[in-house]
Amino acid sequence: MFSGEKLPKSRIFLFLLLAFIGGVAVRSFFAPSTETVFILLTASSVVLAVGILRWNRKIIFLGALLILFFAGILRFSYAEIARPDLSDFYGKDLAIRGIVTTEPERSQSVQRITVRVFKTGKKEINPFQLLVTVGRFPQYEIGDEILVRGIIKKPENYKEFDYVSYLSRQDIFAIMFFPQAEKIGEGRGNQLLFQLSRLKHSFEKNLEKVIPEPHAAFLKGLTLGERESLPADLVENFSRTGTTHIVALSGYNITMLGRFFVNGLMYLTVPFQVSFWIATAGIMLFVLLTGASPSVVRAGIMGILVLIAQKEGRLYQMTNALVFAAAVMILHNPKILRFDAAFQLSFLATLGLIYLSPHIERRLDRRKKFKAEDPAYKDKPFFSWKQTLVETLSAQFMVLPLLIYLFGRVSLISPISNIAVLIAVPYAMVLGFITGGLGFLWGPLAQISGWIAWTILEYQIRIIDFFAQIPAASITVGKWVAIPLVVFYGYAAIVLWRRSTKI
Numbered sequence: 001m002f003s004g005e006k007l008p009k010s011r012i013f014l015f016l017l018l019a020f021i022g023g024v025a026v027r028s029f030f031a032p033s034t035e036t037v038f039i040l041l042t043a044s045s046v047v048l049a050v051g052i053l054r055w056n057r058k059i060i061f062l063g064a065l066l067i068l069f070f071a072g073i074l075r076f077s078y079a080e081i082a083r084p085d086l087s088d089f090y091g092k093d094l095a096i097r098g099i100v101t102t103e104p105e106r107s108q109s110v111q112r113i114t115v116r117v118f119k120t121g122k123k124e125i126n127p128f129q130l131l132v133t134v135g136r137f138p139q140y141e142i143g144d145e146i147l148v149r150g151i152i153k154k155p156e157n158y159k160e161f162d163y164v165s166y167l168s169r170q171d172i173f174a175i176m177f178f179p180q181a182e183k184i185g186e187g188r189g190n191q192l193l194f195q196l197s198r199l200k201h202s203f204e205k206n207l208e209k210v211i212p213e214p215h216a217a218f219l220k221g222l223t224l225g226e227r228e229s230l231p232a233d234l235v236e237n238f239s240r241t242g243t244t245h246i247v248a249l250s251g252y253n254i255t256m257l258g259r260f261f262v263n264g265l266m267y268l269t270v271p272f273q274v275s276f277w278i279a280t281a282g283i284m285l286f287v288l289l290t291g292a293s294p295s296v297v298r299a300g301i302m303g304i305l306v307l308i309a310q311k312e313g314r315l316y317q318m319t320n321a322l323v324f325a326a327a328v329m330i331l332h333n334p335k336i337l338r339f340d341a342a343f344q345l346s347f348l349a350t351l352g353l354i355y356l357s358p359h360i361e362r363r364l365d366r367r368k369k370f371k372a373e374d375p376a377y378k379d380k381p382f383f384s385w386k387q388t389l390v391e392t393l394s395a396q397f398m399v400l401p402l403l404i405y406l407f408g409r410v411s412l413i414s415p416i417s418n419i420a421v422l423i424a425v426p427y428a429m430v431l432g433f434i435t436g437g438l439g440f441l442w443g444p445l446a447q448i449s450g451w452i453a454w455t456i457l458e459y460q461i462r463i464i465d466f467f468a469q470i471p472a473a474s475i476t477v478g479k480w481v482a483i484p485l486v487v488f489y490g491y492a493a494i495v496l497w498r499r500s501t502k503i
Contacts, residue, residue: 012061014320017327019065021337023072024330028338034077041070076334084128086152086174089120095149096120098130099189100140102170103197106228113140114172115148116189129172131155134181141201143187143194150179162339169335196288200224203289206439207432210450215457221247222425223432224290234461237468242396242414243421245349248342254303255353256391258283260426262307280304286433298336298343301325302350322347322354341406345399352398353391361390392418401489405482411474417467421460428456 048063050056098115105112110133118127132148140146152174155164167173187194204224208216217229227235227247238244258279265275287300305322326347329336336343396414404410411417431453438446467473 014323015061016064016068017320017323019068020072020075020327021323021330023069023074024076024334024337025072026069027073027076028335031077032073034074037070037073037077041067041074044070072334075331079334083168083171083173084126086128086154089152089174090154091151093149093151094120095147096130096152097145097147097184098127100142100144100146101129101189101193103142104140106136106139108232109136110134111136111139113146114170115146128174129170131167131172131175132179132181133175133177134179138183140181140183141186142197143189144183145185145188146181147184148176148179148181150176152176165335165339169333169339200289202440203436206436206446207450209439209443210435210447211454211457215454215461218247218457218461219428219432219435219453222429223436225296234464237464239409240411240468240474241417241421241464242411242474243417243464245345246421246425248345254283254286254299255306255350256422256426257286257429258303258307260430276307279307283307298329299346301329302346306350306353319351319355322351341402344402348398348402349395352394352396356398357390357394360393389415389419392422401482401485404477404485405479408479409474409476413467413470413473417464420463420467424456424460428453428460431456 044063044066046063047059048067051059051061051063096115096117097119098117100113101116102114104114113132113134115130115132116127117125117130119125130152132150134140153176155167155173155175157163167175204220204226207219207223211219213229214231214234217226217231218234220226221230225248230247235244238247261279261282262272262275265278266272270278283300283303287296290296302322302325305325308321329343392415396418400410431449435446435449435453438449
């Protein structure tokens with residue numbers, strides 16, 4: 001590997017990162033004893049030491065790979081061990097006090113709130129996270145201090161859903177259903193999150209004042225990822241047409257928003273280098289506006305990575321940056337690799353945009369290489385149908401096996417419906433931000449902007465409804481279908497990898 005044709009340093013870096021991620025992945029399925037892992041880690045250190053003493057690059061590389069692989073196993077194991085011991089609380093009827101730490105998840109009849117508990121009765125305790133299910137009203141917000149009384153239960157898995165692991169990725173190991181609840185304070189805990197939450201809710205109210213339903217709910221989904229007030233029939237139409245992702249704040253959506261800013265500014269003759277920094281700043285502000293939740297932060301990172309790839313004009317070298325970003329996120333919270341579908345979908349979609357879209361674009365326009373700095377690039381419209389087609393196919397092709405595995409459902413008209421809908425998404429999002437922002441300044445201006453936004457939203461809703469009515473728009477398939485797809489994708493990845501090294 002290091003003799004004859006040397007492995008490029010960028011590939012070495014990539015393999016080392018993948019070794020760590022692979023260790024986390026293996027540990028998420030299998031649980032070897034800590035003693036065994038430490039023995040293997042020690043052996044790997046010996047291999048690395050021998051390689052250094054002999055200055056044999058092959059042995060050094062092998063030792064480093066093994067060390068990072070077993071380090072990944074230990075990182076996941078530590079996350080498992082670090083969970084709080086709540087055995088003294090399970091099954092007991094307790095009065096507890098805590099602070100709401102994340103945006104509540106609301107449905108038509110209930111709301112689920114994550115509470116950081118710090119006191120039981122009058123006794124201070126080591127804080128832990130508790131998921132509390134209460135009625136739809138009164139509504140609770142981030143920073144509210146609440147007093148609840150009920151039975152604390154240990155989460156249990158459903159027949160086909162690992163609910164325990166799903167909650168553990170958020171460090172939640174206790175739940176409580178419909179306790180007596182009372183708000184006793186507000187503005188507690190993290191003040192930045194509290195202020196961002198207030199800003200977000202004020203922004204939502206600005207939209208609701210000038211845009212009717214369900215369009216306001218749809219726009220809140222596009223701009224803020226809020227889906228609680230979306231009508232059930234519209235949600236079903238999203239699923240049938242494969243357009244649910246547009247209200248999920250994935251890296252794909254944020255990438256589209258950033259790309260829209262870049263294209264629009266370049267259309268106004270703003271240099272690409274300047275447009276890039278403006279779009280990056282816009283994504284950061286967007287992440288803050290939505291509350292800077294972990295999922296949105298991850299999506300923002302993915303979106304910025306695609307912009308960097310476009311800026312550098314070397315899309316293939318962005319694989320290292322993407323894997324590095326994923327490794328950092330996994331190092332912080334190793335459970336997202338297996339149990340966070342939003343992270344998985346966002347990573348795969350972004351990988352498709354960075355790595356697959358150049359191949360699809362070359363097939364469409366017969367050009368050898370896509371470069372963001374191509375002089376012809378600045379002559380493109382704000383958001384062309386071909387660009388939408390390329391990005392949609394790239395992202396959806398990458399996430400297809402995972403979608404089948406998670407939901408067992410495939411939308412046959414997804415590519416067509418996405419092109420028709422996504423071409424209007426950046427305009428709707430930008431007008432949504434303008435409308436919500438103007439609501440803080442002067443209502444009549446917000447009303448005018450809201451009318452324009454309503455027109456675009458009406459078009460999207462009608463298009464989604466039209467495609468959803470097509471017979472067999474969405475079909476149910478067995479999850480086993482994902483297996484041959486993964487095998488095929490693996491083969492395709494090897495082919496693309498080899499071609500990328502020749503570019």
